[in-house]
Amino acid sequence: MDRLRGMNGTVHGGVADGRPSLARDTDMCEAILALSGTTNGHLAAQGFATLARRTGTGFDGLADEHKKITFADTQARPVPVTTSPEWSGSETGGRRYSAFTINVEHRKPWHTLTGRQHFFLDHDWMHEAGEALPIYRPPLNMTVLFGEPGIGEGGEQGITVRYLTPHSKWSIHSEYQDNLLMLTLSRGGPTIWMSPADAARAGIRDNDWVEALNRNGVVVARAIVSHRMPTGTVYMYHAQERVVDVPKSEASGRRGGIHNSLTRLMIKPTHLIGGYAQLSFAFNYLGPTGNQRDEITVIRRRSQEVDY
Template identity: 55%
Template sequence: MRAFGESLVAYRPPIDTRSVTHMREIPPNGFPEKALNFLTPHQKWGIHSTYSENLLMQTLSRGGPIVWISETDARELGIEDNDWIEAFNANGALTARAVVSQRVPPGMTMMYHAQERILNIPGSEVTGRRGGIHNSVTRICPKPTHMIGGYAQLAYGFNYYGTVGSNRDEFINDPQNEKH
């Protein structure tokens, strides 16, 4: 661990935002856009083998995929609570409802991981397909220290193969989507 600089907890600043200019190559959909830091914390509305598409779990949340956004960023982008938004970058796109909240700091969005994409999801204007999930816009960057011990904590899912972990340092463009 020491050879990788991992012996103590250390602050690592977010990526340099100048490196996300390739996201601008995706044609706009006519709504305002802004590059926002995208976090994927552990989900609240799912219980391991009981996924979020069952009625009990749906009644605890908004009944479909959601992306949390700050009040400041939402106001700047013309997004209101429960609007459909489309988050995209060079890796992919996802469509979800916006949760406008003062709990989210400006410049950041978050989507709890493991949200099902089989319920209540419109098509993506960027890809022309059904809306994606949090893994659609993230990239896998295996961290060698997660594989120490000879039993690498590997997991597989669509668009995902690597060490288990839901938090990634990623940026997305977050425009509003057409009303559905």
């Protein structure tokens, strides 16, 4: 708190009297960075000390107690975060992040009922759903559920395809996609990957502007036509935000969306199990999930004269 007061200034009067100011957007950014163990090494070291007492294992040397990342640091260049108990991987010594290395190498128990990795979930709801052990579930039928056109339907006016949003290839985690290096490695804007067969049926050529539309929203992007894509499926890599080369949509008249404009959370009963070891809600870890293989979209070639 003292460090934040020195950076942001102090509030005078009111309910926040004496607290660090959050009056500016940069003040809020500094507060977020100061209060996370991944960007404030002091908090990471404190967290590992608490974790060591709880688990009876040691985490010495993982946290860089003196490392502090400020908002100015993130503006100057991409900055690696510090190793923190908020995550399960180690980046100490310049190591690249790999999940669960702290569990394996420092014997931190997994957040499960047994403290170990396990595949059998002995819970009444999981048994009722037939999912006590990992099983295959086919993608949902969006035609039956929501009246969407069937996969493969269409032609020159657009083709219906399965819509997937894999982890981004051209950003650094989910940020810095507008970094010059990232822009140089990519096409410098939103893209949707599709197969030559699907592209030919819809009259789409590589680098054409296209629109993807379903009951949830619309996306405007350039088509990447690649033999590496299976027929019937398109990719839009995630974290392509509306900050670089996103024109307005012909369908909506608004700026043409992001990767999540076409997706929505859909809840199944097993997502609502609570208070049961790892089946307890934790933001970003367990809860209603993105539906990675279920969503579909109609994708069509649009006017190549775009308006921003």
